[in-house]
Amino acid sequence: MHYHQYYPVDVVNGPGTRCTLFVSGCVHQCRGCYNQSTWRLDSGIPFTQAMEDRIIQDLQDTRIRRQGLSLSGGDPLHPANLAAIFQLVHRVKTVCPDKDIWLWTGYQLAELTPEQQKVVSLINVLVDGKFVQELYDPALLWRGSSNQVIHTLR
Numbered sequence: 001m002h003y004h005q006y007y008p009v010d011v012v013n014g015p016g017t018r019c020t021l022f023v024s025g026c027v028h029q030c031r032g033c034y035n036q037s038t039w040r041l042d043s044g045i046p047f048t049q050a051m052e053d054r055i056i057q058d059l060q061d062t063r064i065r066r067q068g069l070s071l072s073g074g075d076p077l078h079p080a081n082l083a084a085i086f087q088l089v090h091r092v093k094t095v096c097p098d099k100d101i102w103l104w105t106g107y108q109l110a111e112l113t114p115e116q117q118k119v120v121s122l123i124n125v126l127v128d129g130k131f132v133q134e135l136y137d138p139a140l141l142w143r144g145s146s147n148q149v150i151h152t153l154r
């Protein structure tokens with residue numbers, strides 16, 4: 001997996017203070033997407049074991065308390081990202097069980113493959129659906145267009 005940005009302290013993408021990772025790779029090609037540079041799987045930089053370790057350390061940092069981890073992109077549920085994302089969310093749930101995980105995807109919850117569902121079974125909130133420019137509403141919290149749904153899973 002590759003990624004574009006990592007914000008160790010983020011107050012914009014999800015509730016509270018969070019760590020946020022924007023991964024590479026997206027097949028949805030939504031018109032009006034403002035993360036087009038993330039579409040290619042080989043864009044950005046490689047997501048290494050050291051980067052995964054850093055995220056865990058940041059989540060465990062007691063000086064700046066993080067509520068959780070946000071995963072966006074690109075699409076964290078792109079089939080090519082699933083192995084690395086599963087490893088990351090599994091590790092977060094194991095060693096930081098008090099942290100919540102939010103994940104943004106262009107897929108819809110009802111259409112997820114078993115491999116994608118495996119990741120979703122470990123996260124707290126899924127924000128799903130493509131960005132639809134005609135349904136864009138800047139007043140919406142944590143989503144760009146009104147077709148997208150915030151699913152609080154657990």
Ligand code: SF4
Nearest residue numbers: 026029030033074106
């Ligand atoms: S799902 Fe997100 S990253 Fe992918 S094309 Fe749509 S808006 Fe862009």
